[in-house]
Every structure is written in C-alpha cells, then in structure tokens.
Amino acid sequence: MSEDRLPSRSENFAEWYNQLVVRAELADYAPVRGCMVVRPYGWALWENIQAALDQRFKATGHVNAAFPMLIPMSFLEKEKAHVEGFSPELAVVTIGGGEKLEEPLVVRPTSETIIGHMYAKWIKSYRDLPVLINLWNSVLRWEMRTKLFLRTTEFYWQEGHTAHATAEEAQAETMQMLEIYADFAENVAAVPVVRGRKSESEKFAGALRSYSIEAMMGDTRALQAGTSHNLGENFARAFEIRYLDPANTLQYCWTTSWGLSTRFIGAIIMVHGDDQGLILPPRLAPHQVVIVPIHKNEQEKAVVGEAVEKLEAQLARFRLKVDRREGVTPGFKFNDWEMRGVPLRLEIGPKDVAQGTVTLARRDRPGKEGKQSVPVEGAAQAVGDQLEAMQASLFQRALEFRTAHTHQPTTYDDFKQALEAGWADVWWCGRGDCEAAIKEDTKATTRNIPLDQPSGGGTCIRCGASASERAIFARAY
Amino acid sequence: MSEDRLPSRSENFAEWYNQLVVRAELADYAPVRGCMVVRPYGWALWENIQAALDQRFKATGHVNAAFPMLIPMSFLEKEKAHVEGFSPELAVVTIGGGEKLEEPLVVRPTSETIIGHMYAKWIKSYRDLPVLINLWNSVLRWEMRTKLFLRTTEFYWQEGHTAHATAEEAQAETMQMLEIYADFAENVAAVPVVRGRKSESEKFAGALRSYSIEAMMGDTRALQAGTSHNLGENFARAFEIRYLDPANTLQYCWTTSWGLSTRFIGAIIMVHGDDQGLILPPRLAPHQVVIVPIHKNEQEKAVVGEAVEKLEAQLARFRLKVDRREGVTPGFKFNDWEMRGVPLRLEIGPKDVAQGTVTLARRDRPGKEGKQSVPVEGAAQAVGDQLEAMQASLFQRALEFRTAHTHQPTTYDDFKQALEAGWADVWWCGRGDCEAAIKEDTKATTRNIPLDQPSGGGTCIRCGASASERAIFARAY
Numbered sequence: 029m030s031e032d033r034l035p036s037r038s039e040n041f042a043e044w045y046n047q048l049v050v051r052a053e054l055a056d057y058a059p060v061r062g063c064m065v066v067r068p069y070g071w072a073l074w075e076n077i078q079a080a081l082d083q084r085f086k087a088t089g090h091v092n093a094a095f096p097m098l099i100p101m102s103f104l105e106k107e108k109a110h111v112e113g114f115s116p117e118l119a120v121v122t123i124g125g126g127e128k129l130e131e132p133l134v135v136r137p138t139s140e141t142i143i144g145h146m147y148a149k150w151i152k153s154y155r156d157l158p159v160l161i162n163l164w165n166s167v168l169r170w171e172m173r174t175k176l177f178l179r180t181t182e183f184y185w186q187e188g189h190t191a192h193a194t195a196e197e198a199q200a201e202t203m204q205m206l207e208i209y210a211d212f213a214e215n216v217a218a219v220p221v222v223r224g225r226k227s228e229s230e231k232f233a234g235a236l237r238s239y240s241i242e243a244m245m246g247d248t249r250a251l252q253a254g255t256s257h258n259l260g261e262n263f264a265r266a267f268e269i270r271y272l273d274p275a276n277t278l279q280y281c282w283t284t285s286w287g288l289s290t291r292f293i294g295a296i297i298m299v300h301g302d303d304q305g306l307i308l309p310p311r312l313a314p315h316q317v318v319i320v321p322i323h324k325n326e327q328e329k330a331v332v333g334e335a336v337e338k339l340e341a342q343l344a345r346f347r348l349k350v351d352r353r354e355g356v357t358p359g360f361k362f363n364d365w366e367m368r369g370v371p372l373r374l375e376i377g378p379k380d381v382a383q384g385t386v387t388l389a390r391r392d393r394p395g396k397e398g399k400q401s402v403p404v405e406g407a408a409q410a411v412g413d414q415l416e417a418m419q420a421s422l423f424q425r426a427l428e429f430r431t432a433h434t435h436q437p438t439t440y441d442d443f444k445q446a447l448e449a450g451w452a453d454v455w456w457c458g459r460g461d462c463e464a465a466i467k468e469d470t471k472a473t474t475r476n477i478p479l480d481q482p483s484g485g486g487t488c489i490r491c492g493a494s495a496s497e498r499a500i501f502a503r504a505y
Numbered sequence: 506m507s508e509d510r511l512p513s514r515s516e517n518f519a520e521w522y523n524q525l526v527v528r529a530e531l532a533d534y535a536p537v538r539g540c541m542v543v544r545p546y547g548w549a550l551w552e553n554i555q556a557a558l559d560q561r562f563k564a565t566g567h568v569n570a571a572f573p574m575l576i577p578m579s580f581l582e583k584e585k586a587h588v589e590g591f592s593p594e595l596a597v598v599t600i601g602g603g604e605k606l607e608e609p610l611v612v613r614p615t616s617e618t619i620i621g622h623m624y625a626k627w628i629k630s631y632r633d634l635p636v637l638i639n640l641w642n643s644v645l646r647w648e649m650r651t652k653l654f655l656r657t658t659e660f661y662w663q664e665g666h667t668a669h670a671t672a673e674e675a676q677a678e679t680m681q682m683l684e685i686y687a688d689f690a691e692n693v694a695a696v697p698v699v700r701g702r703k704s705e706s707e708k709f710a711g712a713l714r715s716y717s718i719e720a721m722m723g724d725t726r727a728l729q730a731g732t733s734h735n736l737g738e739n740f741a742r743a744f745e746i747r748y749l750d751p752a753n754t755l756q757y758c759w760t761t762s763w764g765l766s767t768r769f770i771g772a773i774i775m776v777h778g779d780d781q782g783l784i785l786p787p788r789l790a791p792h793q794v795v796i797v798p799i800h801k802n803e804q805e806k807a808v809v810g811e812a813v814e815k816l817e818a819q820l821a822r823f824r825l826k827v828d829r830r831e832g833v834t835p836g837f838k839f840n841d842w843e844m845r846g847v848p849l850r851l852e853i854g855p856k857d858v859a860q861g862t863v864t865l866a867r868r869d870r871p872g873k874e875g876k877q878s879v880p881v882e883g884a885a886q887a888v889g890d891q892l893e894a895m896q897a898s899l900f901q902r903a904l905e906f907r908t909a910h911t912h913q914p915t916t917y918d919d920f921k922q923a924l925e926a927g928w929a930d931v932w933w934c935g936r937g938d939c940e941a942a943i944k945e946d947t948k949a950t951t952r953n954i955p956l957d958q959p960s961g962g963g964t965c966i967r968c969g970a971s972a973s974e975r976a977i978f979a980r981a982y
Contacts, residue, residue, distance in 0.1 A: 059580070066571040096535045096542065120600035125649070172602070
C-alpha cells in the first residue's frame with residue numbers, strides 16, 4: 029500500500045473511488061480492455077454478499093443450477109426486444125477447436141434465452157410448476173469505458189429465472205425478489221433503497237414490467253442496485269414454454285428474472301466510504317475486527333502476545349484478523365486497516381495489558397470520539413455491541429444523507445436545480461417523450477416510480493399534464 | 506421420471522451412465538454442442554463438494570478471487586508447451602461490441618497465463634510471498650464427443666494458483682494440495698484413490714512435474730480425479746514473476762496450480778452406483794434422508810402426518826427431505842429416490858405409528874437386508890449411525906473392488922490380459938517410447954507412478970530394461 033493519501037472524497041469523488049478500489053485491493057484492471065480482476069479482499073466481500081442472498085433465496089424455495097456460458101446467436105433473435113437491447117454489447121465466439129463455427133456463439137450477456145430453451149424441454153404439466161432456479165455466474169456485456177465494479181465487460185452476479193402457471197404468481201414472485209433485495213440492501217449492507225417500477229424506456233429488454241431498488245451514492249448520484257422483472261409471456265411465447273393445466277389445456281407459462289451483481293460492491297464503497305478509505309458494514313466485512321498488538325521490544329512483545337492470544341479466543345465468534353506483521357509501525361497498520369474499512373480495531377499494548385483493558389476504535393467515528401477503553405473480560409460484549417451500533421449508524425447516516433438530498437420541487441426550474449446535487453421526487457405524466465426531454469435538459473433519468481405513492485395526483489413537473497404517479501429523477505451511474 | 510428401468514450396469518456400463526445422469530436429473534445436454542446444463546440436483550451435489558474443498562483450502566491459508574474469462578491469445582503463446590497443449594481446444598472471441606477485435610481473445614481453458622501476468626504486477630518482494638489464491642469458475646476446452654460431467658466443452662472446477670520463493674516451498678504446496686484432494690476423495694466422497702506422479706508425456710502442458718489422484722470406476726477403467734502441478738519457474742520466466750529476496754537480489758518465483766472439476770461427479774456416479782441408479786456418499790448427498798409417509802385414506806394421512814412432523818423435528822440436524830407428493834404411489838417414490846441415490850429412506854405408515862417405530866432402508870443394501878425397524882425415539886441415533894456405517898461401507902466396497910481388479914503381472918502377455926479388465930501395477934523403465942508402444946498395443950496409458958513405492962527395483966514390463974519405479978497402467982476416461 030502506498031503511503032500517500034487518497035484524493036479527497038468531497039473534492040474529487042470519481043478519482044477517490046478509482047484509487048480506493050485499487051489501493052484497498054478490492055479489484056484491479058485486467059489486461060483485457062473492460063475486464064477486472066476481483067482480488068481476494070473484494071472476493072471475500074462478494075462471498076459474504078452471496079451468502080446473505082443465497083440464504084434468502086433458499087428460504088423462499090429457490091435452488092441453484094448452472095447453464096452454459098455459450099448461447100447460439102439465433103436464440104437471442106427469438107425475442108425481438110431482447111436482441112435489440114443486447115446486440116450492441118455482445119462478445120461473439122466464431123472459432124472453436126480450431127475451426128470456424130457454422131453458427132456464431134454468444135458469451136451470455138444474461139441467460140433468459142437458454143433458460144427458455146431448457147424450460148420448454150423440462151416443463152410439461154402444471155405439476156412441474158413453479159420452477160424456481162438461480163444461477164451464480166459471470167456475464168459479458170462489451171464496455172469501452174471501465175469503472176471497476178460499476179461498469180466492466182465481465183461482471184459477476186446472480187440471475188434468478190422462474191416459471192409460473194399464472195400471471196398473479198409471476199407478479200408475486202417478482203415483488204418477493206425485489207423485497208429480498210431491499211431487505212438485503214438495508215439490513216445487511218446498510219444501504220437504504222427506494223423500491224419502485226422502472227419506466228417503459230428503462231425496463232429490461234423483453235420484460236413486461238421491471239422493478240428496481242435505487243440507492244443514493246455519496247456524490248448524490250443514483251445507482252440501480254438490483255432489478256426484478258416480470259417477463260410476462262414474452263419469453264414463454266418465444267421459446268414455447270408451455271404446460272398442460274389440470275383441465276388438460278396447453279397454456280403458456282409466465283416467467284420472471286431478477287439479478288444483483290458485483291455492482292453492489294460499488295454501492296457499498298460509494299455510500300459508506302470516507303477520505304480515509306472504505307467503511308464496510310459489519311454484517312458484510314471480511315474482517316469485522318482487527319487486533320493490532322503494540323510493543324517496542326521483545327519483552328513487551330511477549331507480554332502483549334500472550335494477551336492477544338487470550339483475546340483471540342474470547343472473540344472467536346467474530347470474523348477476526350490479528351495483524352502480526354513485522355517491520356511496519358502500528359500507525360501504518362492503523363492506516364492500512366482504515367483504508368480497507370475494517371469496522372473495529374482493537375489496540376493492545378503493555379499499558380493496556382497492565383490495566384487489563386483494550387482500546388477499541390470504531391472505523392466510522394475517526395479520532396478520539398470513536399475510541400474507548402474496555403476491560404478485557406467485557407471485550408466480546410463490547411465488540412458485539414459496537415458492531416451492532418455501527419451497522420445501525422451507517423444505515424441511519426446514509427438515510428439522512430439521502431433525505432437531505434432528495435427534493436420535491438414544484439417548478440421545472442427548481443427541478444433542474446435539484447438535479448444538480450440530488451434526487452428529485454416529482455409528479456410525472458409517465459410519457460416517454462417527456463422523460464426524453466428531461467434527460468436532454470438535465471442528464472437525469474427516471475430511476476423508478478416508487479411503490480410507496482401518496483394518494484391523489486398532481487401535474488407533470490415538465491409538461492403540466494395530469495399525473496397519477498410520482499417518480500424519482502436523478503443522474504445515475 | 507420415466508417408469509422403465511435403467512440399462513443394466515454390468516451389461517452396458519456406458520449407456521447405464523448416460524441415462525442415469527439425465528434421469529436422476531443431475532445434468533442435461535445443452536443446445537450448444539459439447540455443453541451441459543447442471544440441473545439443481547447435480548448442482549447441489551457440486552455445492553457440497555465445493556464446501557468440503559473450500560473449507561480445506563481456507564484451513565491451509567488459501568483465499569478465493571476471480572480472474573477474467575477472456576485472455577489475450579498472445580498470453581498463451583508466451584509459454585511454448587502450454588500453447589501447444591491447449592491450442593487445439595480453444596474457443597476464440599473475435600467480435601466484441603459489434604466490432605472485429607484487433608487481437609482475438611480466448612475463453613480461458615485454464616488461467617495460468619493471466620494469473621502469471623497479474624502476479625508479475627503484484628509481487629515485488631519476498632514479503633509478498635507466498636501468494637495462495639484459488640478460483641471457482643468454469644473453463645472451455647472444445648470437445649466433439651460429449652459425455653456429461655466427464656467430457657464437456659465447458660466444465661466447472663476450482664483452479665488454485667500459488668507463487669513461492671523457493672523450489673522446496675512450491676513442491677511442498679504441490680504435495681499438500683494432492684493430499685487434500687486425496688483426503689476429500691477418500692474421506693468425503695468415499696472414493697479410494699492412488700496418489701502419484703504423472704509420466705512426462707501425461708503431465709500438464711507447461712508443468713515441471715504433475716501429480717494426480719486416480720480412481721477406479723465400476724467398469725475398471727481409471728479416472729484422473731484431481732491434479733496438482735509444480736510449474737517450476739516456467740510460468741515465472743514466461744511472465745516475469747519476480748521478487749526481491751532479503752539480500753535485495755531479483756529472483757524468479759516458483760509457481761504451482763491444482764484443480765478438481767465436476768468430472769468428480771462422474772467418478773461418484775461410476776464408483777458407487779448400481780442397477781437402480783445413483784448411490785451418493787452420505788457426506789455429500791444433497792438429501793441424506795428422505796421420509797416417505799404411507800397412508801391409504803384421510804384419517805391415516807392425518808395420523809401419519811403428525812408423526813412425520815415430529816420425526817422431522819428430531820432429524821433436523823440431517824439434510825432431510827419429506828416426500829409429500831400427491832398422486833404418486835409410495836412404490837414410485839421409493840424408485841425415484843433410489844434413482845437419485847438418497848442414502849437413507851424412512852418409511853412411516855399407520856402400523857409404524859401404532860408401534861412407535863419407523864422403517865429405515867439403506868440405499869446401498871437393497872431388499873430386506875438393508876431394512877430395519879427402529880423405535881421413533883431412537884431414530885436420530887439410528888440415522889446418524891447408519892449414515893456413518895454406509896459412508897465407511899461404500900469406501901470399503903470400492904477399495905475391495907479396486908484391489909480385486911488391480912493386477913501385478915510379470916510377463917507382457919499377462920500384462921495385456923490384465924488390462925482387459927483392470928489395472929496393471931508394474932515395473933516400468935520410465936521411457937516415453939515404451940509408454941507409447943504399450944498404448945498402441947493395449948489402449949492403456951500410464952495413470953501415475955504411485956508415491957507409495959516398494960523398495961528395490963525390477964525390469965520394465967515391456968522392454969525388460971532396468972526399472973526403478975512401478976507405474977499404474979490402465980484404460981482411462
């Protein structure tokens with residue numbers, strides 16, 4: 029790790045982010061344009077995200093499987109909107125085993141089409157439904173401008189694909205998965221989100237209705253942090269996914285898909301981080317606690333070492349790291365673990381040992397304010413309490429930031445002003461041309477139409493036409 | 506599931522295997538030639554394999570990460586033996602984002618080259634060593650003749666890649682990982698293996714020395730079930746992976762790589778299965794126990810249902826499935842779960858409820874022999890005991906089978922005879938031309954040169970030259 033400081037978050041947010049990702053060793057640029065290497069520390073964070081989601085998927089009856097990364101080009105062409113949406117982003121395999129292929133194969137940008145093909149083969153009867161499958165994999169969507177985690181050609185994600193007998197069941201599944209994402213974001217990642225429906229122009233290529241969770245980053249821009257799509261009968265008709273109902277009539281299935289990706293790591297960085305580096309929510313941090321032993325000579329080292337071992341045993345239920353590196357100062361270690369966002373640091377030196385205490389420092393409260401000395405016998409309790417308190421505090425802080433930067437303008441001038449440094453929550457007529465004009469004027473897009481709507485109606489912020497729903501507009505990643 | 510029977514394992518092993526994989530819903534053929542879909546039941550088995558290995562990797566200091574699936578063609582060309590070995594099997598991306606690429610990109614057949622490129626960037630000093638990284642991903646190697654799990658263009662695996670300061674450390678790592686594979690195979694999958702060194706002609710393209718674990722399938726053919734490679738300085742020199750030693754001298758690293766794939770699922774099927782279908786080792790089975798309630802009317806259903814719920818609570822520490830499907834007979838369910846290899850079946854009907862018992866049937870002992878009636882209050886104990894007993898018994902049976910079909914011929918005629926239906930464990934001169942001639946004569950290859958060698962020496966089974974090592978020859982998958 030380099031000794032010099034990060035760019036300031038408030039002065040140069042973009043550069044702060046770019047350097048932080050690399051210097052905290054979350055990820056690195058790969059030699060192939062647009063691709064990234066997720067380094068062990070970043071992958072450990074992703075593994076914790078995976079575990080939290082996977083547990084929720086399985087608790088709601090979903091199972092995991094694996095589908096091939098190669099898809100015949102002709103499959104994509106079966107659903108018109110889908111191929112139009114994804115064509116410009118495809119990576120195409122034209123040579124296999126030394127020979128030119130008769131039909132080019134696409135490296136999956138998403139798996140709806142090959143899922144459709146296989147579900148059509150597997151599903152025969154209403155007894156086979158619902159099918160509730162999730163995949164953990166990576167997908168390719170060609171990108172020219174790389175931003176690690178946020179915009180890369182290859183990214184890692186999960187994609188859920190379900191098939192149902194009825195429209196109602198498909199809609200219920202779509203909403204259930206949106207709520208699972210929101211629950212994960214808020215209660216595990218401490219990232220407050222707005223649950224809502226995407227506009228027609230922003231929906232998934234091939235979907236009937238798309239929903240998203242949207243989060244506000246530290247520069248007030250929005251990030252779509254997870255999406256859930258009701259695909260209607262679109263893919264079922266394109267791939268002939270049909271079942272015999274109890275009356276022996278052939279019916280089309282209703283399908284859904286939903287995904288959350290390594291983009292979410294970008295959200296965690298940009299919501300919680302500060303000028304010193306990452307701040308990781310305790311429920312996801314690869315190391316929840318780091319112990320830094322402090323000693324000046326061999327005798328102190330022995331005394332402190334013994335105390336550290338006891339402390340380690342006491343704290344075994346936490347994800348714990350003891351930094352025993354030689355040849356670097358405690359100060360270097362403090363900075364290093366602050367850069368990496370470890371929630372709690374325990375410092376223990378000869379004085380602490382003599383007093384039977386340990387010094388506890390909270391990552392989200394720099395300086396003296398976040399430090400306390402606790403008796404060793406109460407360390408496990410204190411660590412548990414502080415991790416919980418920090419988890420709650422990170423969420424609260426992010427929520428207050430979002431609230432402070434979300435405006436309800438009532439004139440178009442105020443609306444444009446609001447979008448300079450925040451979100452605008454406004455009545456919108458719902459028309460695509462109005463949405464396009466706003467984007468032209470402000471670079472802001474509809475993020476979503478929140479599920480949580482006031483009663484009544486109003487007039488569109490731009491055109492003044494009657495509007496029955498409020499929408500969130502913002503500049504977005 | 507179709508009602509008709511599987512082909513007989515003893516009469517048509519190949520067809521028995523092919524049908525079993527599909528009918529047990531482990532995997533299915535994908536629409537892209539050579540590729541497979543791993544269905545939820547197969548993937549759940551793989552997840553259990555992953556958990557057992559991942560735990561062992563992490564306990565020995567390894568961490569996971571993710572590297573891009575796309576590799577510049579020029580990277581492969583940096584290591585001569587490597588590119589020669591993999592060129593014929595490559596899938597090549599030539600179009601990205603609608604444009605022809607300047608340099609074609611290979612979908613990884615394995616990641617040594619891109620790992621080499623990044624390690625060269627990350628490793629500066631002896632303090633950065635060792636680097637101990639593992640990847641869970643899929644790779645592509647073009648195949649024309651598909652056999653699910655055993656030979657597919659895309660397969661799932663883990664690939665470990667480590668870098669060390671010295672030859673000794675790299676060799677120790679190589680052997681440690683081989684032993685972890687062997688431990689997993691024998692103690693988790695109940696598959697006995699021979700640990701050994703690959704011959705020069707069979708080693709990994711680019712390795713200094715390769716080691717493997719080899720298992721005997723139910724038709725006596727061998728399957729290489731995991732490999733561990735000491736790559737020497739080959740990749741370090743090709744990619745300039747160097748470090749400053751404590752004396753400030755620039756040194757090349759020593760690297761290793763090691764992998765175990767979904768092929769191993771093929772081994773589990775072919776080692777343990779029988780004419781009724783799969784037999785899964787208890788430590789890996791997605792469902793260790795299935796409960797089949799038996800009732801003829803609503804009243805019996807209520808009585809049995811209540812008993813099943815109590816039993817479920819009692820057996821909560823096992824991976825448990827209760828088959829409450831309506832509209833199919835208990836007999837159908839028995840066959841279905843036998844096909845899927847669930848280790849223990851618990852049958853519970855009104856008579857059992859009245860007697861306070863439950864009938865326990867072991868998958869590896871068909872008919873009455875494997876059935877016993879146990880008191881409900883002792884069910885958890887009995888289930889635990891039987892799962893342990895079955896785990897041990899599967900291993901023992903496989904070991905006895907291998908022993909019975911491994912011969913130590915001393916003449917070339919006996920050697921050829923032995924290879925018709927088994928393995929030959931013989932003195933071999935170690936020369937490639939002798940190995941090639943044997944392959945020509947018998948279709949058998951050297952599987953490995955066991956680590957466990959007798960003292961002394963002998964004469965080569967084919968050429969009669971002096972031989973210092975014994976080797977295993979066999980026909981292989």
